[in-house]
Amino acid sequence: MKIKSDPALLAEVRKYGNFDSNACYQCGSCTVICDLASDSASFPRRTLRYILFGLKKLLLGSLDPWLCYFCGDCSTTCPRETEPGEAMMTLRRYLTAQYDWTGISAKLYKSRAWELGALFVVGMFMAFLILFFHGPLVTERVELNTFAPVHMVHTFDLILFGVLAFFLLTNAFRMYWFTMHQSNSARILDVIRGIKKDGFGFTMHQDEKIRIPLHLFITEAWTMIWNFITQKLFLKCAKNVGRWLKHFLLVSGYVLMLLLVVGLLLWFQTDNIYPIYHPQRWLGYYATAVLLFGTVEILIGRIRKREQIHKFSDFSDWMFPVLLLLTTVTGILVHIFRYMGLPLATYYMYAVHLIIAVAMLVVEVPFGKWAHMLYRPLAVYLQAVKERALQKQAPEGVVVENV
Numbered sequence: 001m002k003i004k005s006d007p008a009l010l011a012e013v014r015k016y017g018n019f020d021s022n023a024c025y026q027c028g029s030c031t032v033i034c035d036l037a038s039d040s041a042s043f044p045r046r047t048l049r050y051i052l053f054g055l056k057k058l059l060l061g062s063l064d065p066w067l068c069y070f071c072g073d074c075s076t077t078c079p080r081e082t083e084p085g086e087a088m089m090t091l092r093r094y095l096t097a098q099y100d101w102t103g104i105s106a107k108l109y110k111s112r113a114w115e116l117g118a119l120f121v122v123g124m125f126m127a128f129l130i131l132f133f134h135g136p137l138v139t140e141r142v143e144l145n146t147f148a149p150v151h152m153v154h155t156f157d158l159i160l161f162g163v164l165a166f167f168l169l170t171n172a173f174r175m176y177w178f179t180m181h182q183s184n185s186a187r188i189l190d191v192i193r194g195i196k197k198d199g200f201g202f203t204m205h206q207d208e209k210i211r212i213p214l215h216l217f218i219t220e221a222w223t224m225i226w227n228f229i230t231q232k233l234f235l236k237c238a239k240n241v242g243r244w245l246k247h248f249l250l251v252s253g254y255v256l257m258l259l260l261v262v263g264l265l266l267w268f269q270t271d272n273i274y275p276i277y278h279p280q281r282w283l284g285y286y287a288t289a290v291l292l293f294g295t296v297e298i299l300i301g302r303i304r305k306r307e308q309i310h311k312f313s314d315f316s317d318w319m320f321p322v323l324l325l326l327t328t329v330t331g332i333l334v335h336i337f338r339y340m341g342l343p344l345a346t347y348y349m350y351a352v353h354l355i356i357a358v359a360m361l362v363v364e365v366p367f368g369k370w371a372h373m374l375y376r377p378l379a380v381y382l383q384a385v386k387e388r389a390l391q392k393q394a395p396e397g398v399v400v401e402n403v
């Protein structure tokens, strides 16, 4: 098996953020300290080696960057201060761009002008739609559903959701293809050689491929669902428990809000004002409160830079929480103006809210940081499938550790 080296890989990866691993002398301390690394996923050292040696095919076939939940321990441990944790973050951006077949993600990650320009273009498109298709402006009282007929908004939501899901799922399919087909033999052999080297006495011919039985994709499917809901890998690292809880709450608010505005908008956006105990009110308040708390907390952390994980912030790391915060705040203002009985303020703020929310969703869901929400559980699932296949074919006595 021949693996070509790409001398331009390091320079290309560096366009996606901090990657300062030239000084790495392969001591392995980062992998030893990492609670999430295992025999079959010995990151970050191995992953850094791929870049330094220009092994692009192995990098594309690697799930390791998605199995890192960025606690920062490896960075604080590294004797050469090469910031391996941040390097893994950079690799997640790089891989997101590689999975994206449109090439948009690469442009957004590599250029601030492209990211701001894309947000502006989508926002302006949305502004024109509202300008031409809004309903009458009733000024005697607030009639939001007359200004923005809920059936029309709901149809738009469903179309937008379908388009974004198409891009996201096709990109996710490419991730599956790179990691399970294109580089399957290379990655699996790498694992086997690792086991052999560590003295387990496992011998296998270098060209021998490990086949992955189809049924494993079905029997391991729960891994993806469970990890998508719980993101439980956070908890493997003891210091991440607080972060896991905050992340879990933020995602629960985000998913709930998405469900309310895409699936249940006819029930959620009414001109009736229901009593406080009505689920329409408290479900909306819960989602809003955790989105507000979560985004403010993230932004304060990035401004203070006290934790290792906030030491470096790429432009894209700022944009998602900022857009989410703006979407949340404008949503709250719509609610307040509506309760205060201010018709024009409600309609204009609703228009601003839609412009920001749609721009954020179009740019972030299939091409930006939001996509990590899908890639992470998908990686855990694909890794579990690989490991089960390896376990089935490993000779007696060889133990393959699971993530």
Ligand code: SF4
Binding pocket: 021, 023, 024, 025, 026, 027, 028, 029, 030, 031, 045, 048, 077, 078, 079, 080, 081, 082, 084
């Ligand atoms: S701890 Fe630092 S020097 Fe050692 S292998 Fe990891 S990145 Fe390289």
Ligand code: SF4
Binding pocket: 030, 033, 034, 035, 036, 037, 043, 044, 067, 068, 069, 070, 071, 072, 073, 074, 075, 084, 085, 088
């Ligand atoms: S940041 Fe944490 S989870 Fe990621 S590689 Fe480093 S030690 Fe492991």
